[in-house]
Structures are given as C-alpha cells and as structure tokens.
Amino acid sequence: MQAVILAGGKGTRLAERLGPLPKPLVGVCGVPLLERQLLQLRANGVTEVVILVNHAADRIERFVEGFLVTHDGLSVTTVDDGAPRGTSGALLSVLDRLQERFLVVYGDTLFEIDVARFGDAHRRSGADATLFLHPNDHPHDSDLVETGEDGFVIRFHPKPHPEGAALPNLVNAAFYMVERAALLRWRDFPEPSDFGRDLFPAMLAAGQRLFGYNSFEYIKDLGTPARLDKVEDHLRRGVVARAARGRRQRCVFLDRDGTLNRPRGHVARPEDLVLIPGAAEAVRRLNEAEFRVALVTNQPVLARGECTEEGMRAIHARLDMELGRAGAWLDRAYLCPHHPDAGFPGEVPALKVACTCRKPEPGLILRAAEELNADLARSWMIGDTTSDMLAARRAGVRGILVRTGEGGRDGRYEAPPEHVADDLAAAVGLILAQDVRRESAA
Ligand SMILES: [Zn+2]
Structure with missing residues (x-):
C-alpha cells in the first residue's frame, strides 16, 4: 500500500x-x-x-x-x-x-x-x-x-x-x-x-x-x-494507545428521550429537544474519562410517519450542537426506526416490522458494541425505562435506571437495574466512581 x-x-x-x-x-x-x-x-x-x-x-x-x-x-x-x-x-x-x-x-x-x-x-x-x-x-x-x-x-x-x-x-x-x-x-x-x-x-x-x-x-x-x-x-498518559482500534473499549450506551433530553410526548422537531440539566456535562465527563459514548434510541416516530429521516437528522444535529456547547460529544448514534403495530394514519409500511433492534431487544447495543470494539463487561447502559434495562441485560452490560423521564414507571418488563440514579449526571458519577476503584484494584 x-x-x-x-x-x-x-x-x-x-x-x-x-x-x-x-x-x-x-x-x-x-x-x-x-x-x-x-x-x-x-x-x-x-x-x-x-x-x-x-x-x-x-x-x-x-x-x-x-x-x-x-x-x-x-x-x-x-x-x-x-x-x-x-x-x-x-x-x-x-x-x-x-x-x-x-x-x-x-x-x-x-x-x-x-x-x-x-x-x-x-x-x-x-x-x-x-x-x-x-x-x-x-x-x-x-x-x-x-x-x-x-x-x-x-x-x-x-x-x-x-x-x-x-x-x-x-x-x-x-x-x-x-x-x-x-x-x-x-x-x-x-x-x-x-x-x-x-x-x-x-x-x-x-x-x-x-x-x-x-x-x-x-x-x-x-x-x-x-x-x-x-x-x-x-x-x-497513554490516551493515544488506549484509543487503538484493537483495544477493547469501555462504552456507555445512552437512551435519548427521558435520559438525555426532557420527554415531551414524542420529539418530532428539533425545537422539541431540550437537554435535562447537567446531561451535557455528564457526557463530557464520560468523554474525558475515555469512555466511548453511543446513543441507542427507539424512534417509532419514523415508522408512524410523524418524522422523516431528514427530520431525524436535524433533531440529532441539534442534539450534537447542544452537547457541543458543553464540550461533549457522542461517538455514535443508533436508532431503531421500526414499530411492530400497524394501524396509524400516515405510517410507513416498510418500517412496520418486528425487528431485532427495538429495545428491549439488544440489537442496537450489540451493533454499537461491534463498531466500537466494546468491552461489554466494563460497559454500561443508562436509560429511563424497563425496556432499556432489559436490553442492557440481554446485551450483557450493566444497567443504570435514571429517575428522570419514565423513571422505570413504565413497568413493562421485569428487569431490575444494577443501580438507580436521580439523573444522568448521578449515573455518570456512579460509573466513574466504580471505574476508579476498579482501576486502582487492577
Ligand atoms: Zn428496529
């Protein structure tokens, strides 16, 4: 070459x-x-x-x-x-x-x-x-x-x-x-x-x-x-060597609505996206601690025809800019556009399928893990629903349930989290504290 x-x-x-x-x-x-x-x-x-x-x-x-x-x-x-x-x-x-x-x-x-x-x-x-x-x-x-x-x-x-x-x-x-x-x-x-x-x-x-x-x-x-x-x-400090592709990476998989940003029905327009206080700073702390951060989110608004792919790109661009203002970034963003139940006016039939990526299925996390060369045993999923926690368990990562958004009150699945935290900032605090203990024990 x-x-x-x-x-x-x-x-x-x-x-x-x-x-x-x-x-x-x-x-x-x-x-x-x-x-x-x-x-x-x-x-x-x-x-x-x-x-x-x-x-x-x-x-x-x-x-x-x-x-x-x-x-x-x-x-x-x-x-x-x-x-x-x-x-x-x-x-x-x-x-x-x-x-x-x-x-x-x-x-x-x-x-x-x-x-x-x-x-x-x-x-x-x-x-x-x-x-x-x-x-x-x-x-x-x-x-x-x-x-x-x-x-x-x-x-x-x-x-x-x-x-x-x-x-x-x-x-x-x-x-x-x-x-x-x-x-x-x-x-x-x-x-x-x-x-x-x-x-x-x-x-x-x-x-x-x-x-x-x-x-x-x-x-x-x-x-x-x-x-x-x-x-x-x-x-x-070894930052360069640790970012080598061949090294297993510690990852944090993040839910979007209710975890990073305030839930406001369904987010269908960029202006609907408002970050939860402290969320951007929490992501920056993960970036600084060399965690790879991936967004994994179900977006059935695409299947239901309430938002186009172009519209979703605009929403995620706004998310990127809001995080960027605090010096934070997402390494990757993955979304499931599917929805299993037909019968909505204006829906997109091709996306009306039962898939393997819609949480609680672990597909999105596993895809992110593959592309980020994740060390699953040292990685985490943070979300506000029992569906996030079950996806975490199925993917083999530890789950932290946040009390923002649904706060686990959806009660749809039986999947107790590893930890419960008030919000994303508190969840990241838990992860970093554990990580320090692990590093000093090693
Ligand atoms: Zn899907």
Whole structure:
C-alpha cells in the first residue's frame, strides 16, 4: 500500500517550538513527528511512502536519508513540488507518481489508525475517496461534514457557521483513502486548493462519491503550541494507545428521550429537544474519562410517519450542537426506526416490522458494541425505562435506571437495574466512581 505525506507546510503558528526545523520534523515527546508517522504507517502495512516537500525541503530529505539507513521495510521518496499549492494542489501535481489507490496523510498530524480496516471500509463502499471523520469538542467552530444513512457524504459545512445552525458534529480529520482515477479529471483544478474546502466539495458537486469513515481512533493535528502540548500529554498518559482500534473499549450506551433530553410526548422537531440539566456535562465527563459514548434510541416516530429521516437528522444535529456547547460529544448514534403495530394514519409500511433492534431487544447495543470494539463487561447502559434495562441485560452490560423521564414507571418488563440514579449526571458519577476503584484494584 502507498501513502502520501503532505509535508510542505511552513508551520508558522508553531515557529516558537520549531527553531530551525520544518514542521514535519517537530519533536513530539522527543521523536520527530515524521518518524512517528513513518513508523505508524509501516506498522500498518504501508510499504511505499511519497513525501511532498516544499518549505525546507533539503532538511526533510536529509532526515529521510538518515531514517532509511536505520529502518527497513519501507520505500520512501521525497518530491519537491516547487511551489505552495495547498493540500490537494500539491497532490494533484504528482498524480503520475501515485498508485491506483493511496492514503493521504497530513504532515502535522499524530495518528494511530488501523489502516487496513479503514482501507477495507473504503473498498467495500466503492467510493472515489474515503474521509476519516470524528466528532470533536468544539463543533461550532470546526469544518463539519454531513453524511447520510448509508455513510456517504451529502454536504460540507465549512466554518464559520450561521448563528444557531444545527449541524452534525462530524469533523474531517484530514486522513483519506483516494482512488487515483477519480482525480484525473481535476488535474487543472485552480491552485492553491485545499481538500476539505475546495477539491472534495467540487468532487461532490460533480457527482463523485465520498464515503465518511467515523472512528474513535486517535488523530490530532499539532499545528500550534497548545495542540502540541495536548498531544504530548495524551501520549505520556497513554490516551493515544488506549484509543487503538484493537483495544477493547469501555462504552456507555445512552437512551435519548427521558435520559438525555426532557420527554415531551414524542420529539418530532428539533425545537422539541431540550437537554435535562447537567446531561451535557455528564457526557463530557464520560468523554474525558475515555469512555466511548453511543446513543441507542427507539424512534417509532419514523415508522408512524410523524418524522422523516431528514427530520431525524436535524433533531440529532441539534442534539450534537447542544452537547457541543458543553464540550461533549457522542461517538455514535443508533436508532431503531421500526414499530411492530400497524394501524396509524400516515405510517410507513416498510418500517412496520418486528425487528431485532427495538429495545428491549439488544440489537442496537450489540451493533454499537461491534463498531466500537466494546468491552461489554466494563460497559454500561443508562436509560429511563424497563425496556432499556432489559436490553442492557440481554446485551450483557450493566444497567443504570435514571429517575428522570419514565423513571422505570413504565413497568413493562421485569428487569431490575444494577443501580438507580436521580439523573444522568448521578449515573455518570456512579460509573466513574466504580471505574476508579476498579482501576486502582487492577
Ligand atoms: Zn428496529
């Protein structure tokens, strides 16, 4: 497999840490970033790397010569593209040197990503390019990407966003798998050009297919002193290693209505969604404690025709923004659109089925667990109904019933919870207290 590293950046914002070094050679816990990238790529089965250099090209070339003397298993070439062309401009200028399919890596990111799995998802999707996406703790001032039910990109939302806009918290992490054939027609694209702001939106407008790969794995740019400090702190504390795809993840599965937000009949419009006090901060505490957080919610409003998929996307975008305001995010959201009983006016017949995902069935939790590589024995479900508690039991995770919403008064199933808590904030407090005890006992 081939990878291209875009290493032409000047690193102006990082100047105080760089001294005479170009940005890709900045020390990260004592090891040059480019060395970390090359080793990470090699460990993931990449055999050939093309490094696009421009600023301080000779220094990077000398570094690569030294690297190749002491490391084998990787063929590395540097190409000086002659002028600052922007991220996609630089790549388009060397298309002839690239293989049919290649990985694009930015020279200012530290990442630990299962490249084989990323590549498999790309191939299965049949997309022209696949973008690594993830939620972050500041969606309001991030370039956001909106995907449809099938995972393909529908729209790009570059910052700044209109005041009060409800947008999904999904950010382009600048890590791509690209089909060379899909780029041939863009050779004469105006320079300088950027993947996220120029080329990908143009490809989308031209009908090319971009797939969004959503993952919790670690990738961060360290283009400013503050970000570099954060990444170094994460490396030292083991945050990066613990977010590896192959590590079993502690997860918290969250019900929506009555647990995160106030129940108000059925939530059918974005403005119906109002968070329970303390809920967003509670989710942020889970994020900070490195729990992966997945929403698992029954939404029979879809089957009953009271809300469309587009409408549900808008509701979840509002949820993302409300959480984002507190620096919190959901790693994933899964919903069951089904409802077993027919006979509602305006219903959607295709969704009127008995399924395996409607809680108390464990289908949603198990699907989330699979995609998040959950360690079920160390994971939790928090919800306000006996149906949530039975789903938790069936999935093999511990259940915490909250007294908000239904507060278990639905009484439909016999499924005593592991704990009862006043609200989501209290439930998260219980989880974190147990987790600390477990960690210190281990
Ligand atoms: Zn279902």
